[in-house]
Amino acid sequence: xxxxxxxxxxxxxxxxxxxxxxxxxxxxxxxxxxxxxxxxxxxxxxxxxxxxxxxxxxxxxxxxxxxxxxxxxxxxxxxxxxxxxxxxxxxxxxxxxxxxxxxxxxxxxxxxxxxxxxxxxxxxxxxxxxxxxxxxxxxxxxxxxxxxxxxxxxxxxxxxxxxxxxxxxxxxxxxxxxxxxxxxxxxxxxxxxxxxxxxxxxxxxxxxxxxxxxxxxxxxxxxxxxxxxxxxxxxxxxxxxxxxxxxxxxxxxxxxxxxxxxxxxxxxxxxxxxxxxxxxxxxxxxxxxxxxxxxxxxxxxxxxxxxxxxxxxxxxxxxxxx
Numbered sequence: 001x002x003x004x005x006x007x008x009x010x011x012x013x014x015x016x017x018x019x020x021x022x023x024x025x026x027x028x029x030x031x032x033x034x035x036x037x038x039x040x041x042x043x044x045x046x047x048x049x050x051x052x053x054x055x056x057x058x059x060x061x062x063x064x065x066x067x068x069x070x071x072x073x074x075x076x077x078x079x080x081x082x083x084x085x086x087x088x089x090x091x092x093x094x095x096x097x098x099x100x101x102x103x104x105x106x107x108x109x110x111x112x113x114x115x116x117x118x119x120x121x122x123x124x125x126x127x128x129x130x131x132x133x134x135x136x137x138x139x140x141x142x143x144x145x146x147x148x149x150x151x152x153x154x155x156x157x158x159x160x161x162x163x164x165x166x167x168x169x170x171x172x173x174x175x176x177x178x179x180x181x182x183x184x185x186x187x188x189x190x191x192x193x194x195x196x197x198x199x200x201x202x203x204x205x206x207x208x209x210x211x212x213x214x215x216x217x218x219x220x221x222x223x224x225x226x227x228x229x230x231x232x233x234x235x236x237x238x239x240x241x242x243x244x245x246x247x248x249x250x251x252x253x254x255x256x257x258x259x260x261x262x263x264x265x266x267x268x269x270x271x272x273x274x275x276x277x278x279x280x281x282x283x284x285x286x287x288x289x290x291x292x293x294x295x296x297x298x299x300x301x302x303x304x305x306x307x308x309x310x311x312x313x314x315x316x317x318x319x320x321x322x
Contacts, residue, residue, distance in 0.1 A: 005033070005036075006029070008022075008028075009029060009032075009033045009036075012033050012034070012037055012293070012295075013033065013036055013037055013040055015037060015293060017265075017291045018291060019286075019291070019292045019293075019294075020292070020293045020294070021271075021293075021294050021295075022293065022294065022295040022296075023296070023297065023298055024295050024296065024297060025297050025299075026297065030269065030295050030296075031062075031065060031066065031069060031269070032069065033295075034055065034066070034267050034269055034293070034295055035066055035069035035070045035072075035073060036069075036073055037267065037293065038053045038055055038066075038070045038073075038085050038267060039070050039073030039074050039076075039077065039085075040073075041053050041265050042070075042074060042079070042083075042084035042085055043074070043077045043079060046264075047084055047264065050262065051084070051261065051262060051263070051264055052084055052085050052086045052262060052263055053084065053085040053086070053263070053264075053265045053266075053267065054085075054086050054088070054093070054263035054265065054266045054267070054285075055070070055085065055086070055087045055088070055267045055268075055269065056088055056089070056090060056093055056266065056267070056268045056269065056278075056282065057087065057088075057089060057268075057269040057270060058089065058269065058270040058273055059089060060089060060092075062089075062269065062270075063087045063088065063089055063092065066087045066269070067082075067087045070085055070087070086263070090242060090275075090277075090278050090281070091238045091241055091242065093245070093281070094241040094242045094244070094245035094281070095113065095241050095245075097245040097248055097249065097259070098111075098241055098244050098245050098248055100255075101248055101252065101255055104247070104248040104251045104252055104255065105244040105247045105248050105251070107236070107244070111234070111235075111236065112234060112235045112236075113235065113236060113237070113238070113241065114230060114233070114235040114236065114237045114238075115238075116238065118235075119230075119237040119238070122226060122229050122230065123164060123167060123168060123171070123222075123226055124164050125229075126167075126222055126225045126226045126229060127160065127163045127164045127167050127222050128160055128163075128164075129225070130163065130218065130221060130222050130225070131159065131160050131163055134218070137214065137218065163218065163222070166215055166218070166219055167218075167219045167222040167223065167226070170216070170219035170220070170222075170223060171219070171222075171223045171226060171239070172239055174223060175239040175240065175242070175243050176239070176242070176243075176275050176276055176277050177276070178243050178246065178247075178277070180227070181220065181223050181224040181227050184220050184223070185220065185224070188216075188217070188220065242277050242278075242281070243277065245281060246277055246280060246281055246284075249281065249284045249285070250284075256284060256285075259285055260285060260286075260287050260290060263285060264290070264291060265291045265293075266282055266285060266286055266290070266291065266292050266293070267293045267295075268282060268292070268293065268294045268295065268296075269295055269296070270295075270296050271294040271295060271296035272296035272297050272298055272299075273296070274294075274296075
């Protein structure tokens with residue numbers, strides 16, 4: 001395979017195993033390099049027929065790009081493409097895991113996934129219903145000096161949109177921390193039962209000002225109703241999939257060992273945007289003595305706001321001994 005690689009890229013291609021962190025700025029050719037590494041590992045003869053190199057990337061468009069790149073490099077080596085590797089987003093990987101053993105997390109074999117469009121519709125419907133039942137909530141935050149036209153616009157358009165966005169961020173973060181509505185209600189009730197100032201206690205616990213606490217209570221109410229709607233329809237959303245995949249891996253040691261065997265090499269793209277759950281899921285799949293290559297820019301994160309995604313996970317990994 002005639003590749004013209006820079007020294008840092010060649011060092012990645014020369015990888016043979018263990019844990020390796022690669023700091024790569026935009027434009028450094030990381031997609032090209034990771035794809036070449038995947039093809040090299042597939043062609044190396046180190047994989048059994050039932051094993052794959054697992055590539056985990058951030059978005060669906062990157063999945064297609066990686067798959068095409070790896071297939072190209074595989075063909076250049078005279079091998080059949082689409083064998084010996086798998087490219088997935090974290091959601092796609094979680095779906096593969098849960099779909100293989102849905103009973104481990106209490107799902108039927110024919111469980112359905114609520115796609116982003118449908119889950120967004122359910123969330124907006126739930127949030128707008130909450131707004132209708134709490135017409136005075138906006139008055140706590142609206143600027144009294146606004147003219148009548150601006151206040152009406154805020155009530156009709158800006159406020160409902162803001163409620164949806166707050167609830168969406170809250171739900172995503174709660175699910176990434178594996179916290180159900182019941183878990184959060186218990187935490188909330190224990191804080192409000194404190195003998196000290198409950199508002200101060202809650203603000204400290206959630207790293208918020210006391211003025212923001214009503215928004216937390218609002219988001220929790222919407223999360224509760226949203227999750228109830230999903231349960232009623234018998235579906236799970238994409239964030240549920242990640243949480244449930246983690247539960248499945250913890251629930252059955254034999255299942256986890258089989259997946260570790262199936263994916264002896266894990267290559268992670270855009271690792272600076274790894275969330276807490278992604279870090280834990282991939283760490284479990286790799287195991288204490290597995291092979292894990294993590295590539296990303298530790299000084300940049302696309303999805304850090306309102307999620308547990310953080311370049312801190314990549315920075316910590318880069319500092320670990322190889």
